[in-house]
Amino acid sequence: MTTSAKPRVLVTIPMFAEVLARLGRLFEVDAPCGTADNIDWTPEALAARAQGAAGLLVAGTPRIDAALLAAVPSLRAVCSMAVGYNNIDVPACTAAGVLVSNAPDVLTETTADFGFALMMATARRIAESEHFLRAGQWTHWSYDLFAGADVHGATLGVLGMGRIGQAIARRGALGFGMPVLYHNRSRLDAAIEQQLGARWVDKQTLLREVDHLVIVVPYSPASHHMVGAAELALMKPTATLTNVARGGVVDDAALAAALRARTIAAAGLDVFEGEPQVHPDLLTVPNVVLTPHIASASLRTRRAMADLAASNLEAALAGTGAPPTALNPQVLPLRPAN
DSSP, X not given: OOOXXXXXXXXXXXXXXXXXXXXXXXXXXXOTTTTTOOOOOOHHHHHHHTTTOSEEEEXXXXXXXXXXXXXXXXXXXXXXXXXOOTTBOHHHHHHTTOEEEOOOSTTHHHHHHHXXXXXXXHHTTHHHHHHHHHTTOOOOOOTTTTOOOOOTTSOEEEESOSXXXXXXXXXXXXXXXXXXXXXXXXXXXXXXXXXXXXXXXXXXXXXXXXXXXXXXXXXXXXXXXXXXXXXXXXXXXXXXXXXXXXXXXXXXXXXXXXXXXXXXXEEEESOOTTTTSOOGGGGSOXXXXXXXXXXXXXXXXXXXXXXXXXXXXXXXXXOXXXXXXXXXXXXXXXXXXX
């Protein structure tokens, strides 16, 4: 009696050795990135490397669309260790009978920590003053030396009040005594608003009234350039903007122009249009804090994200239970492997 070969899984991103070993118990694992190097996956390169694969473990890139699904008919599951999945065409996957999962919840508090830290660094001009010090320019004290904006007691605005937005609001209201305004497609329950000390307002009111705006909306065609030149012009000249959502929600070129003109005081950005490329104008303005998409980057959280993606793969392809965070569970049970 012979046993069938293990399903093949392609891991497209650098991965914890322990997670690769875990996957190896059930799958034939192809991990060209190993635990270190990234690969710039062109559509052609991904389609070629994924031939015969039953599953993919991905993050915020590469693009998984109908063309890839047609080129890789063996594919049965795409499991992402990111919470955002705008790189995956979920309807196309559903039509092809391919399960898709993401990794919500496990990164909420870590991302909220970082979003609040980035907002504080922006308000208090921490990066700008560090560059000044490192350049040897600190020769005297002055009452207005890198004087920024207070966070405690200032009005916090949250654009997008999902899990992460609520966690940021909670930090502001309970930890820093900040009045919280928010805008969301749907209003929160009154009990949650009361718990957070948050008040729903329309987007224009939010932009006009807040001292510190934090953006945490998911990216979609509807949210593309949700904040552009017109929206920035509504904000206070003393206000700050922090984006830990997705690149493309903010018009980076318009933001750079607003920062240069001091339409707003400062910005903190962890995400960018076309990342890892950054709009060159953002690199030439001093009043912006830039970080390379690391809001969820604590080791414990990144490991939890990877483990959740692995659990989804195991459930989808090896029948170990229901995939815990499937985005299209209606495709279950998956068709047998080719």
